[in-house]
Amino acid sequence: MPIYKAPLRDMKFVMQELFESSQQSSLSGSENVSEQDMDMILAEAAKFCENILFPLNLSGDTEGCHWENKEVRTPKGFKEAYQEFVSSGWASLACEPEYGGQGLPETIALAVEEMVCSSNLSFGLYPGLTRGAYQLLLKHGTDELKQHYLPKMVEGVWSGTMCLTEPHCGTDLGLVRTKAVSQSDGSYKITGTKIFISSGEHDLTENIIHFVLARTPEGPSGIRGVSLFLVPKFLTDDNKEIKQRNTVYCDSIERKMGLKGSSTCVLSFEDATGWLVGSLYKGVANMFTMMNNERLAVGNQGLGIAEIAYQNALSYAKERLQGRALTGVKHPEKNADPIIVHPDVRKMLLTMKTYNEGNRMLGTWVALHIMRSQKAENAVEREEADEFVQLMTPVVKAFMTDCGTEVASLGVQVYGGHGYIHEYGMEQYMRDARIAQIYEGTNGVQALDLVGRKIPTATGRYLRRFFHPVYGYIQEKQGDAFLAEFVGPLQKAFERLQQATITLAQRGLSNPDEIGAAASDYLRLIALTAHAYLWTKACEVAYKKKTGQESAFYESKIATARFFMQKILPQTSSLFACIMSGSKPLMEMKEEAFGPF
Numbered sequence: 001m002p003i004y005k006a007p008l009r010d011m012k013f014v015m016q017e018l019f020e021s022s023q024q025s026s027l028s029g030s031e032n033v034s035e036q037d038m039d040m041i042l043a044e045a046a047k048f049c050e051n052i053l054f055p056l057n058l059s060g061d062t063e064g065c066h067w068e069n070k071e072v073r074t075p076k077g078f079k080e081a082y083q084e085f086v087s088s089g090w091a092s093l094a095c096e097p098e099y100g101g102q103g104l105p106e107t108i109a110l111a112v113e114e115m116v117c118s119s120n121l122s123f124g125l126y127p128g129l130t131r132g133a134y135q136l137l138l139k140h141g142t143d144e145l146k147q148h149y150l151p152k153m154v155e156g157v158w159s160g161t162m163c164l165t166e167p168h169c170g171t172d173l174g175l176v177r178t179k180a181v182s183q184s185d186g187s188y189k190i191t192g193t194k195i196f197i198s199s200g201e202h203d204l205t206e207n208i209i210h211f212v213l214a215r216t217p218e219g220p221s222g223i224r225g226v227s228l229f230l231v232p233k234f235l236t237d238d239n240k241e242i243k244q245r246n247t248v249y250c251d252s253i254e255r256k257m258g259l260k261g262s263s264t265c266v267l268s269f270e271d272a273t274g275w276l277v278g279s280l281y282k283g284v285a286n287m288f289t290m291m292n293n294e295r296l297a298v299g300n301q302g303l304g305i306a307e308i309a310y311q312n313a314l315s316y317a318k319e320r321l322q323g324r325a326l327t328g329v330k331h332p333e334k335n336a337d338p339i340i341v342h343p344d345v346r347k348m349l350l351t352m353k354t355y356n357e358g359n360r361m362l363g364t365w366v367a368l369h370i371m372r373s374q375k376a377e378n379a380v381e382r383e384e385a386d387e388f389v390q391l392m393t394p395v396v397k398a399f400m401t402d403c404g405t406e407v408a409s410l411g412v413q414v415y416g417g418h419g420y421i422h423e424y425g426m427e428q429y430m431r432d433a434r435i436a437q438i439y440e441g442t443n444g445v446q447a448l449d450l451v452g453r454k455i456p457t458a459t460g461r462y463l464r465r466f467f468h469p470v471y472g473y474i475q476e477k478q479g480d481a482f483l484a485e486f487v488g489p490l491q492k493a494f495e496r497l498q499q500a501t502i503t504l505a506q507r508g509l510s511n512p513d514e515i516g517a518a519a520s521d522y523l524r525l526i527a528l529t530a531h532a533y534l535w536t537k538a539c540e541v542a543y544k545k546k547t548g549q550e551s552a553f554y555e556s557k558i559a560t561a562r563f564f565m566q567k568i569l570p571q572t573s574s575l576f577a578c579i580m581s582g583s584k585p586l587m588e589m590k591e592e593a594f595g596p597f
């Protein structure tokens with residue numbers, strides 16, 4: 001049976017030792033939250049995830065969701081777990097106190113979400129989407145809409161969805177056909193079909209608040225004519241009591257590869273009543289508020305799955321006896337050595353470990369900038385932090401979810417044939433991880449967003465929010481004897497990234513295919529460089545503490561960083577070569593040459 005233990009020690013390292021915890025508390029306006037308080041909150045969340053959510057993961061996958069008469073029943077135990085989730089306050093951690101939230105640092109919410117995703121990703125989607133919907137309404141809703149809907153969403157009694165996708169319209173949102181017709185009372189009638197809607201219908205909450213992209217008949221065509229509407233499942237009176245059923249129905253749910261405990265719904269809107277959110281025709285831009293938050297959350301899903309895959313693979317590798325170590329018998333008392341003695345198995349485990357710990361640092365780094373972008377006192381600091389978040393959002397989404405699938409797949413490999421068998425849990429992690437590379441904008445589209453939009457913005461100003469601290473740090477640490485083994489490879493990766501950026505900027509001017517052809521490689525290059533920077537900083541902390549009480553923990557950090565620098569970071573060299581080879585090998589190929597032959 002699979003195991004899960006929340007990685008509290010590493011979370012503490014990232015939140016309190018690598019980054020300053022007092023800054024997180026003061027930015028969120030909760031100065032009185034001490035490091036001990038943070039530890040306590042995370043320890044309680046760990047208990048909930050390990051004892052309540054995790055035991056429902058395998059059973060939820062086996063049972064799946066049930067659809068009958070346009071209603072959806074979640075797997076056994078989900079409803080009770082959700083009640084406990086909400087009553088324990090896990091839904092409202094980082095939400096604004098004005099609407100009933102606890103106003104805690106975003107970094108705490110991120111760590112709790114990681115635990116939820118590790119222990120039961122399907123379950124995590126229900127509150128996860130509500131949090132995105134909350135952010136969207138908070139930023140773009142009128143006071144009236146906010147007062148009516150936010151408190152119940154923060155409480156977790158009402159949940160949220162994001163309704164973009166239609167049968168003919170996925171990545172290209174300019175193709176949206178769902179129609180919105182304005183009414184004399186200021187509301188709209190919404191008609192159309194949305195597909196693949198996560199948490200579109202379920203039995204966990206009293207009401208479901210859909211955020212729907214639709215177009216008004218008089219608006220311009222394409223993406224410039226799309227607006228955003230709030231459409232509740234139940235219409236409510238001024239006291240927020242359920243008044244009547246709105247005409248939005250779940251026609252079916254999808255049978256799918258993974259995430260079986262999460263309902264993925266076909267929703268039909270049949271003249272359903274809705275209200276405009278934000279300005280008319282700004283629907284896609286406004287929806288991006290939610291999508292940016294969701295993209296960070298989805299990156300965190302990749303980490304959550306990767307963490308549980310690593311924990312199980314590690315435990316298995318220490319127990320499974322096969323063959324003998326190449327350098328001689330390690331456990332003569334046993335009839336074979338545990339597979340962790342084999343270099344190839346170690347390589348798999350260390351790859352998993354480095355990606356996970358690196359991504360935990362990366363996600364928290366970005367979450368910290370989100371807090372700064374919203375709450376820093378100084379407007380310039382807020383703006384600069386926002387530019388960093390804009391730049392790194394596609395990186396976090398795509399790289400962390402790519403790692404999620406890669407790590408889950410390595411987990412299966414460490415288990416050998418047992419990894420392919422349902423009861424060991426590893427194959428579920430692989431199936432569950434896969435969708436995170438697709439939804440919230442495919443990873444290919446994230447890469448295009450990074451290279452085609454974020455990098456050229458304001459002639460590279462966003463990029464400088466990343467380049468400047470990294471370059472400054474490399475300069476500062478030149479000649480540092482302890483850190484030399486890390487700073488050297490970091491500098492090389494950084495120089496490759498600089499060179500690739502200049503080349504792409506030049507080539508892209510005359511040929512946009514150069515951007516498209518290099519985008520995914522470039523995204524991985526910047527992500528690995530960010531990891532190298534964070535690993536070097538982590539080692540700086542670890543060196544200072546490695547002779548203390550927790551020497552084993554800090555020694556492990558340094559050894560893991562060494563593996564990263566020597567075995568993973570060299571990927572930047574091949575990524576650089578691929579970027580430099582340009583678009584011709586892709587674009588000169590005639591379409592007929594692809595076959596079939």
Ligand SMILES: Cc1cc2nc3c(=O)[nH]c(=O)nc-3n(C[C@H](O)[C@H](O)[C@H](O)COP(=O)(O)OP(=O)(O)OC[C@H]3O[C@@H](n4cnc5c(N)ncnc54)[C@H](O)[C@@H]3O)c2cc1C
Pocket residue numbers: 162163164165169170171172195196197198199256259264435438439440441442443444445448
């Ligand atoms: C389990 C699940 C849950 C989901 N949840 C939601 C939800 O809650 N709400 C919601 O609205 N949607 C949801 N989706 C839909 C999801 O967001 C889309 O599937 C995704 O955005 C991709 O759209 P598509 O499937 O139409 O693929 P397409 O857009 O048809 O893309 C197909 C391929 O072409 C590539 N491609 C497309 N356009 C370009 C381009 N311009 N440049 C380069 N490559 C391109 C893509 O990267 C992809 O590889 C969910 C989907 C699933 C399976």
